[in-house]
Amino acid sequence: MAGTLRKNWRGHREASQRGTEEPPLIKWLLIGAALSFCVVFLLLPLANVFAQALAKGWAFYWKSLAHPDSRAAIRLTLTVAAISVPLNVVFGLAAAWAIAKFQFRGKSLLITLIDLPFSVSPVVAGLMFLVLFGLQGYLGEWLQDHNLRVIFALPGIVLATVFITFPFVARELIPVMEATGTEQEQAALTLGASGWQTFWHVTLPSVKWGLLYGIILCNARAMGEFGAVSVVSGHITGQTDTMPLRVEKLYNEYNAAGAFAVASLLALLALFTLAIKTFLEWRQSREFARARTAGRG
Amino acid sequence: MGFTLVYLSAIVLIPFAGLVLRACELSWADFWRLATTDRALAAYRLTFGASLIAALANALFGTLVAWVLVRYSFPGRRIIDAMVDFPFALPTAVAGLTLSSLFAANGWLGQFLVPLGIKGAFTQLGVVIALTFVGLPFVVRTLQPVLHNLDREVEEAAATLGAGRLRTFVGVIAPTLLPAVLTGFALAFARAIGEYGSIVFISGNLPFKTEIAPYLIVMRLEEYDYTGAVALAVVLLVCSFLLLGAINLLEAWTSRFAR
Numbered sequence: 163m164a165g166t167l168r169k170n171w172r173g174h175r176e177a178s179q180r181g182t183e184e185p186p187l188i189k190w191l192l193i194g195a196a197l198s199f200c201v202v203f204l205l206l207p208l209a210n211v212f213a214q215a216l217a218k219g220w221a222f223y224w225k226s227l228a229h230p231d232s233r234a235a236i237r238l239t240l241t242v243a244a245i246s247v248p249l250n251v252v253f254g255l256a257a258a259w260a261i262a263k264f265q266f267r268g269k270s271l272l273i274t275l276i277d278l279p280f281s282v283s284p285v286v287a288g289l290m291f292l293v294l295f296g297l298q299g300y301l302g303e304w305l306q307d308h309n310l311r312v313i314f315a316l317p318g319i320v321l322a323t324v325f326i327t328f329p330f331v332a333r334e335l336i337p338v339m340e341a342t343g344t345e346q347e348q349a350a351l352t353l354g355a356s357g358w359q360t361f362w363h364v365t366l367p368s369v370k371w372g373l374l375y376g377i378i379l380c381n382a383r384a385m386g387e388f389g390a391v392s393v394v395s396g397h398i399t400g401q402t403d404t405m406p407l408r409v410e411k412l413y414n415e416y417n418a419a420g421a422f423a424v425a426s427l428l429a430l431l432a433l434f435t436l437a438i439k440t441f442l443e444w445r446q447s448r449e450f451a452r453a454r455t456a457g458r459g
Numbered sequence: 460m461g462f463t464l465v466y467l468s469a470i471v472l473i474p475f476a477g478l479v480l481r482a483c484e485l486s487w488a489d490f491w492r493l494a495t496t497d498r499a500l501a502a503y504r505l506t507f508g509a510s511l512i513a514a515l516a517n518a519l520f521g522t523l524v525a526w527v528l529v530r531y532s533f534p535g536r537r538i539i540d541a542m543v544d545f546p547f548a549l550p551t552a553v554a555g556l557t558l559s560s561l562f563a564a565n566g567w568l569g570q571f572l573v574p575l576g577i578k579g580a581f582t583q584l585g586v587v588i589a590l591t592f593v594g595l596p597f598v599v600r601t602l603q604p605v606l607h608n609l610d611r612e613v614e615e616a617a618a619t620l621g622a623g624r625l626r627t628f629v630g631v632i633a634p635t636l637l638p639a640v641l642t643g644f645a646l647a648f649a650r651a652i653g654e655y656g657s658i659v660f661i662s663g664n665l666p667f668k669t670e671i672a673p674y675l676i677v678m679r680l681e682e683y684d685y686t687g688a689v690a691l692a693v694v695l696l697v698c699s700f701l702l703l704g705a706i707n708l709l710e711a712w713t714s715r716f717a718r
Contacts (some may be wrong), residue, residue, distance in 0.1 A: 185624075208545065218621065253462075278475070281699045285692075286692045328470055
């Protein structure tokens with residue numbers, strides 16, 4: 163009895179789904195094709211980084227990382243990220259705030275300008291700073307007279323990185339701020355809070371997850387930038403080589419295992435970024451679902 | 460507000476103006492001569508050709524991956540979903556390094572492919588492979604929300620009216636997805652044109668053969684030929700802006716469909 167019931171129920175289900183679902187064979191063929199594409203283009207390259215980094219054993223791996231030039235590159239990359247990420251966070255907050263909470267003329271132009279660094283080739287971005295600050299550049303002679311070094315030194319690398327990572331935080335914050343609206347701020351202001359108090363206690367908490375999301379993306383790009391930094395850094399070993407540039411240099415010296423050892427740190431950074439990103443998205447969807455059930459009840 | 464504008468001008472507008480000013484110092488004839496040398500023309504051809512093929516490959520496989528991720532459930536789906544952003548998070552230098560070693564004659568994939576005559580490292584094919592890798596997230600991520608919001612009832616209606624699954628896909632689903640696929644394609648294409656880091660490792664950078672336009676700019680700079688570099692940069696910039704305009708139009712089109 164139960165058997166026939168279940169059979170009937172199943173037959174019914176299959177019939178009702180035939181219209182909007184593919185036959186199982188095609189479905190699994192599609193899944194197989196998509197999976198193999200992802201394995202070749204996503205998983206294999208990742209696994210390869212770690213396999214090659216450890217190809218000559220752990221001892222060689224640690225030795226490559228402990229090399230003074232590699233250590234200098236890691237330090238420089240951390241310094242550059244520590245300067246440029248906070249700069250862009252402050253800017254991102256200010257820009258998103260101005261765009262989301264106020265109405266003014268030229269708003270869409272401002273958004274386009276913020277997006278500009280996304281569409282410029284990193285090499286061209288680096289070239290822009292070379293044209294401004296390089297020896298043949300507009301400010302080059304003045305800088306040399308005052309004994310200031312921008313190009314082939316830390317300031318140039320930071321400037322290029324700031325340019326490249328410029329849109330990330332603002333881009334993530336604008337939609338979040340637009341969605342929260344201005345009512346809560348207005349309520350806070352009516353209750354006598356000052357502008358700063360409103361910002362710290364009302365605006366900032368409401369966008370904290372979006373902000374964190376922007377920061378990790380910005381940081382990943384800042385640490386991994388290659389093209390723009392390569393143009394302005396001058397490749398002075400131990401001084402102006404960031405981690406990606408160090409990878410290139412080791413590779414050109416036919417030290418593949420060494421190059422992969424430094425690269426593995428950057429790959430770990432990418433995995434870490436992805437993990438936080440997935441966590442934030444999961445959290446966001448859970449909050450969204452909770453808000454929806456609360457609204458229904 | 461004031462701070463936003465000052466910071467924006469300092470970081471973006473002034474460098475930008477510097478480059479444009481430098482380009483304006485060139486006479487039109489000089490600019491034309493520098494921007495269209497034989498070596499530059501070969502580099503443009505490779506940059507645009509490889510970007511086009513890579514973006515097409517991404518449009519095809521990206522649609523497939525997005526479809527599979529949204530419509531089916533299978534073991535490992537969430538991991539693949541999270542991994543799609545990997546090319547975006549991975550520094551391009553690392554991407555180029557690992558891809559070139561995968562496809563080299565003694566690499567994991569190269570040891571099978573090279574005997575078959577498929578050489579992925581230090582060839583034009585390598586450029587296409589690297590560009591496909593960096594452009595992968597764009598089509599998938601543009602398409603996923605659109606697929607998710609796609610109304611199942613429309614498909615049911617098509618099925619009720621007697622359309623087979625293939626006919627429903629071609630006649631009903633594909634037209635709705637088209638603007639999003641095109642947007643993703645354009646984004647991947649735009650990204651591919653400017654790409655530098657990953658190509659340096661995998662292409663071998665032989666003039667006239669596997670040299671891309673951004674690499675030629677770097678070569679000019681190493682020869683201290685700033686004007687030559689600026690002329691090439693202007694060509695690339697103009698192309699990026701045209702693409703940016705096209706992407707904005709496409710996005711307007713997509714959002715009209717979404718409503």
